[in-house]
Amino acid sequence: MDFLSNLVNGISLGSIYAVIALGYTMVYGIAKMLNFAHGDIIMVGAYVCFYAVYHFGLPGWAGVLLAMLLCLILGVAVERLAYRPLRRADSLAVLITAIGVSYFLENTAQLVFGANNVFFPNLFEAEPIRLFDGRLVISVVTLASIGICMAVMVILTLFIEKTKLGKAMRAVSEDKDAARLMGISVDRTISVTFAIGSALAALAGVLLCSAIPSLSPMTGSMPGIKAFTAAVFGGIGSIPGALLGGLLLGVIEVMGKAYISTQLSDAIVFLVLIIVLLVRPTGILGKKVQEKV
Amino acid sequence: MKKNTFTTIWKSNFTTYGIVLLFFAVMMILMATGNLSRLMRGQLVPICAYAIMAASLNLTVGVLGELSLGHAGFVSIGCFGGGLAAALLHDAGAGELVCLAGAVLAGVLLSTLAGFLIGLPVLRLNGDYLAIVTLACCQIIKSLLTNLFVGRDESGLHTGFLTQPEGVAADAFVIRGSQGLRNAAVIDNFPAAVVLLILCLIIIYNLIDSKSGRAIMALRDNKIAARSIGINITSYKMMAFVVSAAMAGAAGALFGLSQATVLPGKFDFNMSVLILVFVVLGGLGNIRGSVIAAALLTILPEKLRFLADYRMIIYAVVLIVVMLMRNSTVFHGLGEKIQGLLRRKKTAGSPPRDPDTDPAGKEG
Secondary structure (H helix, E strand, O other), X not given: OHHHHHHHHHHHHHHHHHHHHHHHHHHHHHHOOOOOOHHHHHHHHHHHHHHXXXXXXXXXXXXXXXXXXXXXXXXXXXXXXXXXXXXXXXXXXXXXHXXXXXXXXXXXXXXXXXXXXXXXXXXXXXXXXXXXXXXXXXXXXXXXXXXXXXXXXXHHHXXXXXXXXXXXXXXXXXXXXXXXXXXXXXXXXXXXXXXXXXXXXXXXHHHHHHHXXXXXXXXXXHXXXXXXXXXXXXXXXXXXXXXXXXXXXXXXXXXXXXXXXXXXXXXXHHHHHHHHHHHOOOOOOOOOOOOXX | OOOOHHHHHHHHHHHHHHHHHHHHHHHHHHHHOOOXXXXXXXXXXXXXXXXXXXXXXXXXXHHOOOOOOOHHHHHHHHHHHXXXXXXXXXXXXXXXXXXXXXXXXXXXXXXXXXHHHHHHHHOOOOHHHHHHHHHHHHHHHHHHHHOEEEEEEOXXXXXXXXXXXXXXXXXXXXXXXXXXXXXXXXXXXXXXXXXXXXXXXXXXXXXXXXXXXXXXXXXXXXXXXXXHOOOOHHHHHHHHHHHHHHHHHHHHHHHHHOOOEEOHHHOOHHHHHHHHHHHHHHOOOOHHHHXXXXXXXXXXXXXXXXXXXXXXXXXXXXXXXXXXXXXXXXXXXXXXXXXXXXXXXXXXXXXXXXXXXXXXXXXX
16 A cells, blocks of 8 residues: 555656656757756745735635746746847857856845745645545645646647647747748747746646645755756657656655665666666657767 | 967966966965955865866866766765875874875776766767766765765774664764765865866866867767767767866865865755856866856855845856856847957867857757
8 A cells, every 4th residue: 555655646746747847848849958947937936826825815726826927927037038148059058047047046035035944835725535444545735736737738738739839839849940931930939938838837836835845945946957857758858758757757756765765766766867868868758869960 | 270289279278377376376475464364265275176177077068068967976976085085094194285195096086987987878878968967977976975974983994875884983984974074184275276276287288189189179079070080989088078077086075175074965966057157157168267267256256245145146147147248149249349358369179159060059
């Protein structure tokens, strides 16, 4: 029964990683950049929700929506101010700028919200579900994380496959210049990508902090790196890859903690990543790109 | 290429040594006349250590053209290995310089070994995948060091992994899990640090100006073309990577001994990024730039201390603005002027800045 409970917890954690990883993988697929500030958007989203719900008394769902909206604006603003001027610069310059944005968000949060951990009360007040005579207890956050992740995946896949904007995104990720020739506004498409990714990050932030349950300005940093790892794991640029990578990473992390060693669970996660990349150098579902002269 | 390439290279290299020596002389004069604050005094050895870390990372990122986000891992191996060696030498009654030399040697050996073991599988990957794997390696090293216990007393060395070895007194530990490394004696020797820095610079410059260095730069600029003229890609990649790791180990030992305690958590992703920032701001492939950037960016946050809570925000803003100015089309005119003032001529090792051919700009 322990195994089953660990598996459910792993899938739940993995679902949160997957939602964060979506932001990384979409931005990478379309703008070809590693957005290291993505993890800190999670933290901003969680803080917005925390203050909206527990200081201004908004209902939980409104807090989440407000967090998503503000993070959406933040994500688009960051892209507009910091990344767009660097569209033609080399990728290392963009990487360093993203890291600068990450430092900026972390330290501003420290100034505004204080450096200490705050207790993040559970948004989902319902009783946990008990199965098998109470031997398997599943909290509502766990179920909500899994459910929301699946819903997000389905909606996003439909959006990318069926809508005009989704088609534009696929076109830009395939070939920016050709897409521009077809009359697609590359800048606008990239903005939309950042908007979606950042709103999802806010959602993931609320789920993550409800599960831990605490919040500090550094909360987003490690899950950010883990989600990035998950995106690479599944093949960066691929949306099903982000789901697969996130779920695998979450399960490996929880199982490693339960059966191998609590202290070494991070090391196990990264070791598995290295092994996967050595066997499949572009991730599990990644496309192989032919090297050209 | 100019006619006297050889002389140009040597002139450029000696300018770098000159800058380091000038820095050393100025600091020594300030110290002798009592004009150096305690805070700055304590920063001198770390500045040299950071300069070595930056110069060595530039070998991987600028000269070899592969992004590494795990440099801090090699630094931490050097730091902990070196600290242990120094503690053992200190117990044996060795002097300060012998301890330091022993620590640096141990740090270099261990991180060379680590660089080789990590490089062997990892260097088969390219670009962003290589970056994420080096990041993963750094995290693994951090996790391992956080769970490592090494103590020594009359009955010899006691080591433990995950659990603390039994029956060892608390003050007998050199490395104690998450509490990190505790040095028996703090060695804060600025002249020795400068000597080590210059030694590393000589090695790096000689490598760049050698046949191997040209091969490494050739494979950076075009891997397939380099392979077609018979350059062994794997072995040259490995050479640059291992030399870079070895020097990071030396810097780690130097840095570690200058502190009373070092926590394993210090060497995380942020530390790797900090070193990478030195390299990028100093200029890819520009070793002198790395050294200057490391020194300036170590001093800058200290000098900004009066800004208290706003300090790191300003640091972040400066970072973003500098990157925008150097690369964006909006600021291009202004940026070029400033860049022109900063470095009037390109150094020999500097890669082309054109985004189309830049090795770091792997766009499609």
